[in-house]
Amino acid sequence: MEKELNLLKTFPPVNKEEWVQKATEDLKGADFDRKLVWKTYEGIPVQPFYTAEDTEGKQLPSEILNIEDPNHRTWNNYLQIEVADESEANRLAVKMIAFDATGILFILREPASTNLEILLKGLDLENLAVSFKTEKPSAQLIENYFNYCSSKSVALEKLTGFYQSDVLELLTTQGIKPEYTELAKILELTSKATKFYGLTIQSHAFADSGANIAQEIALVNNKLVEYITELTEVSELAIDEVFKNVLFHTAIGGDYFFEISKIRALRLVFQSIAAHYGVPQTTVQIVASSGLWTKSLFDPNVNLLRNTTEAMAAVLGGCDGLLIQPHDSSFQKPSDFSHRIALNVSNLLKGESHFDKVTDPSAGSYYIENLTDGLVEKALELFKEVESKNGFVKAFSSGFIPEIIQQSKAQKEKDITARKKVIVGTNKYPNLTEKVTVETIEKVADNTAVLQPQRASNAFDTLRLTTLKNFKETGNIPKVYLSCFGNLAMRKARATFAAEFFGIAGFQILGEHMYSAIEEAAKQAANSEGDIIVMCSSDQDYVSDGVEFATTFKSIAPEKQLVLAGYPADMVDSLKAAGVDSFIHVKTNAIEALSEYQNMLFEPSKTL
Structure with a gap:
């Protein structure tokens, strides 16, 4: 009979202090903190290792995360389609549904006059999360959509999806003064469709302009408070009605463990705000989509790998929807093939990696639990500071928000320029034989009053394109x-x-x-x-x-x-x-x- 092996009894327990002492010995007396502890862009100290002692006496984030259905894990696999022609957009939607797209986000140029009969032809509205994005709010679009659904005998309570027209996003990127009356009309309509969310709040302008994660979490919640204040003032909407319409659309970055923690921390900060308003609702829908900041122009196939790790982080963090942009979408119109490959990232995470089998797989991880705590703490500090400056709009218009994001961006660019932060194929490991068809890239305007979403690789892209331009002109x-x-x-x-x-x-x-x-x-x-x-x-x-x-x-x-x-x-x-x-x-x-x-x-x- 084989003897039972019990490793916990075989080896004596070692506490964290003993590990630190051993590491210090190996460092030959060098300072442990200076050598092995580093700080994130948010100022959070990261230890070289974590043990159970790091969670003792704490209420773990996983214990207070309110997940809508803890016994069932799934997420919508979104496809984004820019609608220039309704027939072509419908063709692409129908084709990609066959490749397991379970949600479509239509970007509309002329929302009120969009022909929904053509755009939505053949789509199963009860089982497909149909969503819309417009630059400016259009209550007429939502009314037309709901009427269309009624004509197809689809009840409003069966609809899923969201409507995105973030007027505060326009303030941050274009300086357009927000107007809330039309958005309030939309929420009055979408309140009748309990799983169709009318107030989508984005974080992309922050993330793609170089903001750190704590800033992204804080500022998207500052936007929420601004919306609550303004929408209840211009309409008869109750605060709980606004909360029920909220969906966060967050960008996914490239720092794997931090992005897992970000989505968890985003929920916890939202829960704190809901509790402050006395709203019993403590869950929020989160759609995560690829950010522009982390993508490269050169060696773009590396974006396939970036998309995969970013999608993994979003899913492990607990997103409700996943929108992976095609790997070449940051510099050209994606092909059907590019869209299909992007959709397959989600399919592989479900079908082969079985990420849909566990609700919160990072629960209990000493590192992720502590990192989530750190992000919540830093985000709430900034959130309160912005509110002390009379809210999001005042803090942005005064230059406070653009300034702190610029400071974060400068830190990141310093590391990228020194190649401490690696962008594979761009600032390190370039493909010297690569042939590109892109000749110019959009220049980032020198306007510190608004945010400037861009690729982190922008300066390096410009360098290489300058060389290619000279070659084209002179040989x-x-x-x-x-x-x-x-x-x-x-x-x-x-x-x-x-x-x-x-x-x-x-x-x-x-x-x-x-x-x-x-x-x-x-x-x-x-x-x-x-x-x-x-x-x-x-x-x-x-x-x-x-x-x-x-x-x-x-x-x-x-x-x-x-x-x-x-x-x-x-x-x-x-x-x-x-x-x-x-x-x-x-x-x-x-x-x-x-x-x-x-x-x-x-x-x-x-x-x-």
Whole structure:
């Protein structure tokens, strides 16, 4: 008979303090907090590990999360269709329903005059979450839709979906003063359809403009309070009627565990506000959709991977609807195939990964429970600060909200520019053979009064497109020659770094060229096709041979740029005096440096 193995009895328990002591020993006395604890953009300290002690004496978020049906887990798989022609939009909707789309979000340009007979032909309105988005509120659209449903013998209580016309979103992105009367009329209509939500509040303008997660949670709830105040003032709507119409439409970002925690924290902050108003309703519908901020223009197939991890985070966080934008939608009109691939993300999470089998799978996770707590705390702090400034509209119009979002964006861009925050295929690991058809991207307006949704990769996209534009106009492209000598490991590492550094701007890399003799290396580099020559070796080799290389090289090719990969601090002045023009290293601001190389090499008189 096999002996039963009980690991809990075999090994003595170890508390968190003992783990910290052991880690400190391994750090050889270095400060544990400085070395291993880091802070998020929200200012939340993140420990290197969490134990049960981190949740002792606390009421866990999972214990107070009110989920509408804890015994049944599902979510709508949404498809977004921009309606330019009702027949074409209907064709796409019918086709994608066959690929398991369970919800459609129609974006309408002329809502009141949209032909619903054509647009909704053949759609099962009782089993499909039909939703609409318009720039400005249109009560006529909702009235027409409900009349259409009645003509098809579909009862209002059978309808699911939502209507989205977030007038406060227009304030944040276009500076348009919000008007609430039409929106109040819509809520009076949608109150009769208990599962069709008339007040959809977005967070995309915040997230896609660089806001951190606590800001996104707080500000979307500040918008909620603003709507409650204004809608009850311009109509006879009761506060509980407004709450019953609320649906949050949140952007999904790329920080996996943080996005799981975000949706949980969003619910908890909503619950706090509902309790403040004395409203018994403590659940809220949340539709999560792909954000623009995390998507890339170059190597766009990587967006497929981003979509997958973002969708996983949204589902594990507890979203009620999932809208995955096609991987190429941020820069071109998606094809039917792109739409189908986007829908399949949700299908795979259900059919193969079985994410629909557990209601709150992150419940009890020491890390996620603590992170959720931290986000709720930070979000409520900001929420209260905005309310103390007389609410969302006043805080935005005074410049407070744009300013704090700009501060968060600047932190993120600093990490992206330094390539501390990696955007695969854009600021690191570029596909140097990639062919793109996009020639220009929409420039972000220099207007600090409103938010500027954009890709985080925007500055790098501009760099590479500038190189491609120059190539199209002149037939020339900057060539980078990597001259490698000395220590094998370091010359390879720095050559790889340099190739990637210049590759993200679309420069042509002529390859790694290895030499044992410094004079030969310098002469071959000077006589090469390269416009930029990069010395690649160790700091020790730069000390012994760097000056000789630079002197020899500049005596032959003084017009070419000589760059050194690394930064041997003690030698910088002597290397510059010998002819080194610039240095590239991990702390280099890639955008500034590469822009300077482009400005220098793309002069009209310069023949590359």
